[in-house]
Amino acid sequence: MSRQVSQRIAFILISLAAAMVVVPILLIVAIIVVQGIGAISWEFVSGFPRDGMKAGGILPAIVGTVLLTLGTAVIAVPLGVGAAIYLAEYAQANALTRAIRVAIINLAGIPSVVYGLFGLGLFVLFLNFGTSILAGSLTLGIMTLPIIISTAEEALRAVPQSFRVVSTSLGATRWQTIRRVVLPQALPGILTGVILGLERAAGETAPILFTVAAFFLPRLPSSIFDQTMALPYHLFVISTQVPGMPIRIQYGTALVLLVFVLSMNLIATLIRSHYRKRRQW
Amino acid sequence: MDLEPKIRIENTSIRYSDGVESLRGVTLDLYARQINVLFGPAGGGKSTLLRAINRLNDLVDVEERSGCILLDGQDIYAPDVDVIALRRRVGIVFARPVPLPMTIRQNLHYGPQLAGVRDRRRLDELAEHSLRQAALWEEVQDRLDEPAAALSGGQQQRLCLARTLTLEPEVILLDEPTSGLDPISTSKVEATLQELKRQYTVVIVPHSVQQAARVSDWAAFFLQGELIEHGPGSSIFTNPQDQRTEDYITGRFG
Numbered sequence: 001m002s003r004q005v006s007q008r009i010a011f012i013l014i015s016l017a018a019a020m021v022v023v024p025i026l027l028i029v030a031i032i033v034v035q036g037i038g039a040i041s042w043e044f045v046s047g048f049p050r051d052g053m054k055a056g057g058i059l060p061a062i063v064g065t066v067l068l069t070l071g072t073a074v075i076a077v078p079l080g081v082g083a084a085i086y087l088a089e090y091a092q093a094n095a096l097t098r099a100i101r102v103a104i105i106n107l108a109g110i111p112s113v114v115y116g117l118f119g120l121g122l123f124v125l126f127l128n129f130g131t132s133i134l135a136g137s138l139t140l141g142i143m144t145l146p147i148i149i150s151t152a153e154e155a156l157r158a159v160p161q162s163f164r165v166v167s168t169s170l171g172a173t174r175w176q177t178i179r180r181v182v183l184p185q186a187l188p189g190i191l192t193g194v195i196l197g198l199e200r201a202a203g204e205t206a207p208i209l210f211t212v213a214a215f216f217l218p219r220l221p222s223s224i225f226d227q228t229m230a231l232p233y234h235l236f237v238i239s240t241q242v243p244g245m246p247i248r249i250q251y252g253t254a255l256v257l258l259v260f261v262l263s264m265n266l267i268a269t270l271i272r273s274h275y276r277k278r279r280q281w
Numbered sequence: 282m283d284l285e286p287k288i289r290i291e292n293t294s295i296r297y298s299d300g301v302e303s304l305r306g307v308t309l310d311l312y313a314r315q316i317n318v319l320f321g322p323a324g325g326g327k328s329t330l331l332r333a334i335n336r337l338n339d340l341v342d343v344e345e346r347s348g349c350i351l352l353d354g355q356d357i358y359a360p361d362v363d364v365i366a367l368r369r370r371v372g373i374v375f376a377r378p379v380p381l382p383m384t385i386r387q388n389l390h391y392g393p394q395l396a397g398v399r400d401r402r403r404l405d406e407l408a409e410h411s412l413r414q415a416a417l418w419e420e421v422q423d424r425l426d427e428p429a430a431a432l433s434g435g436q437q438q439r440l441c442l443a444r445t446l447t448l449e450p451e452v453i454l455l456d457e458p459t460s461g462l463d464p465i466s467t468s469k470v471e472a473t474l475q476e477l478k479r480q481y482t483v484v485i486v487p488h489s490v491q492q493a494a495r496v497s498d499w500a501a502f503f504l505q506g507e508l509i510e511h512g513p514g515s516s517i518f519t520n521p522q523d524q525r526t527e528d529y530i531t532g533r534f535g
Contacts, residue, residue, distance in 0.1 A: 162379040166441075169337055170392040171369040171448060180391075185382055279382075 032254050039252025048218045053238055054245060058253055063220050064133075064228030065202055065260065068212065071137025071224070072144055072201040077194055079141070080148030084190070087149070088156035089178055108146035113206035115143045120210035134224040136212025140201040147200060151193025155186040188275035195268035199261050205232040215241075231257040287313040287452060287482040288334060293348035295329055297341065304329055305506045306348070311452075312499060316474055316483045318514060320493040321503035321529065327486045330503075331454045334484065335371035336364050352452070369396055372445035376457040376488075378437035380429030385421055388429045388440060392448045407447045415443035416473050435466025442473065452482040460488040471496055490530055494518040502526045 047057025083100070091097040119139030129135040159182050167177040183190075205213075213233035221228040235253045238245050288311040295304045304326040311317040319327040332338045333350060336357060349356045357367055369392070381388050389408035398404055408425070412418040417439040421432070429440055438458060445453060455474075459467040474496055477483055487493040493500060497514030502523070510517060510526045521527040 160379075162375075162377070163381060165337065165340060166375070166379045166381060167391075168340060169335065169368055169373045170444065171365050171395050172391075173365060176395055181381055 029258070032251055032258055035247065036251030036253075036255035039246075039248040040255065044252060045256065049216065053216060053242060054249065058229075058231070058234060058256065060217055060220055061229040061231045061234040061253070062256060062260075064213075064230040065232070065257070067133055067221065067228060068136055068140060068208065068230055069198050069202045071133055072140040073194070073198055075137055075141030076144040076148055076197060076201075080145050080194075080197070081152050081190060083145070083149045084152030084156060085178060085183075088153045089174065089182065104146045104149055107142070108150075110143075111206075112143060112204055113209075115139055115207040116209050116211060118142075119207060124211055130225060131210070131212055131214075131227050132225045133212055133221060133228055136208045136228075136230075137224075139207045139211045140204065143204070143207055144197040144201045147197035148193055151196065152186070152190045155189025155193065156182060158189065159185045185279075188271055192268045192272050195264050195271075199264040199268075202264070203232055203257065203261050205236050208233055231260065284315070285313040286310040287353065288484075289351040289354075290330070290334075291349050291351065293330070293333065293350060294346070295326075295333060295338070295343060296345040297329075298344040299342070303506045304333075307503075307506075307508045308348075309501055309508055309511055311482060311484055313482045314478055314480070315498040316478050316485060316496050316514075318493045318497035318500040319484065319486050319503060320490065320497075320500060321509075324505070325503035326506040327503050328456050331373070331456050331484065331486060334452070334454060335368050335373055337368075337373065339364065369448045370450055371452040371454060372448055372450035373454040373456065374438070374442050374445050374458045376460045378434065378441045378461070380432070380437050380440055383429060384426045385429045385432070385440060386425040388444050389447050392444065396448065407449075408443075411443040411446040412440075414446050414473065414476065415439040416469050417443055435462045435469070438462055438466065439470065439473070442470070446477075450481065452484065453477060455483070455485040457486050457488040459492065467492075490518075490532075494530075502529065504529070 044057045045062060046059055048059055050056035083104075087097070087100065091100070116139065119135055119142075123129045123135035123138050124131055127135075129138075163181050163185070164177050167181045168174075172180070201207075208230055212227060212230070214227040214229050215237055217227060217229050231253065235250065235257060238253060239250050290307055290309045290311070293304055293307045297303065307326070307330065319330060321327060329338070333346075334352075334357070338346075346358070349358060351357070352367070352371070356362070381391060383391070386405075386408060389411060390404045393404055393407050398407070409418060409422075412421065417436060420436060421440075424431075429437065432440060438461070442453075442455075442458065459470050462470065471492070474483055474485065478498070485496065487496065494514065497518070499512070500514040500517045501511040502509045502517065502521075502525075504525055510521060510523045512522075517526065518530060521530060
């Protein structure tokens with residue numbers, strides 16, 4: 001076989017491998033849109049479930065997922081960005097830093113159902129928050145931390161060291177340098193990581209299973225100590241736990257969840273490309 | 282000529298943890314209102330010494346430091362020294378111009394704002410005065426609110442010099458400030474130095490022997506971390522005492 005031919009074959013195989021990435025996402029989106037679009041109506045997104053969830057809307061699940069995403073952000077963003085600033089700007093190469101890094105890697109590797117059990121044990125039972133938005137947000141927040149920490153740290157490290165040296169030479173303290181020069185430059189990258197982390201939290205089922213999610217709750221939560229329905233868990237329930245469920249409603253729910261998550265993804269992409277154009281280094 | 286030693290470096294040795302560049306037992310006076318040149322081949326410890334004078338070396342891993350550096354008779358490494366205040370008294374300009382990712386005006390306001398100047402008009406005065414000193418005012422006065430990165434390389438370097446001057450320092454350190462500049466920008470910067478020395482202590486690591494000879498009032502020759510020779514520029518470059526200095530100046534090595 002000549003070199004040209006083997007080169008040609010290798011190129012085709014590699015291109016196919018790359019193209020294969022596109023196929024599943026297109027199929028998933030296409031199937032869900034085709035099957036689910038019929039269920040989408042004003043009543044579906046703004047109404048409460050009726051007839052054993054076989055009719056009506058999914059408003060409580062939508063509101064629950066939005067609340068849980070916000071709750072996750074409130075917990076994970078300050079902790080995660082703070083930890084990233086510590087690791088990127090302050091940490092010395094010592095045993096404590098190594099311990100922190102090992103902890104982050106291991107947090108990222110823990111299965112989400114284990115987070116769920118951990119949340120049940122610590123937040124729901126031991127701290128007595130009950131099955132609540134608070135317990136669910138804390139659980140999702142901890143699960144999201146490693147994603148936010150590693151992307152934020154990467155964004156901070158990408159800011160050129162020369163900016164820090166110059167800022168210091170002009171009489172800035174380390175914190176002033178971080179706040180006035182480093183953070184503004186790293187912000188787009190941090191924001192992208194935050195959104196990707198929250199997107200993951202919004203779609204998770206296992207961590208909320210024991211900590212917050214309600215099987216059926218035909219009203220909206222009124223405090224952070226309330227249970228709530230949530231889209232991923234609701235989807236699980238209506239797909240496996242309720243006999244005779246119209247397939248239209250299952251796919252309609254999946255479509256709403258998909259749109260929610262993919263629009264967060266889109267926002268992250270837009271932020272990134274917007275700031276990349278304006279960047280001066 | 283009344284010589285006032287502004288900075289006294291006494292038996293100073295510095296070693297980095299990676300052991301790359303070091304200083305060995307350097308003792309040297311740097312004079313006020315003079316252009317003090319530190320020259321010699323790369324790796325001789327000139328930049329290390331420069332960054333020791335405003336303690337920018339604190340940012341990197343210094344394994345070992347001994348001896349002392351006195352600014353107006355005070356040891357700048359003494360435990361009660363306010364490092365931030367020291368850096369405001371001893372400004373530095375680097376080889377590669379690094380405008381902060383902000384507008385020209387914000388670059389010039391940055392230092393004074395950190396030093397507590399709040400009044401907008403005062404900040405603008407400082408900015409204009411410094412830009413005039415750095416011979417950049419005419420070129421940028423109408424575009425102060427444009428990103429500093431939009432300036433040419435030569436303009437950026439003069440902006441960095443102006444930015445250092447906004448703090449009204451007493452000492453200005455320059456680490457090969459013209460290494461990336463064309464001859465016209467270089468001569469502008471060199472002319473500026475002649476103006477600045479009326480008021481400031483100027484310490485410069487030049488980017489060539491020719492520049493060292495052109496600008497120096499006092500010159501110190503460094504080789505592999507050691508100070509070989511120190512004296513008035515007029516005598517060092519015409520009649521060096523040490524064979525190694527002569528070899529370097531005449532281009533036999535380095």
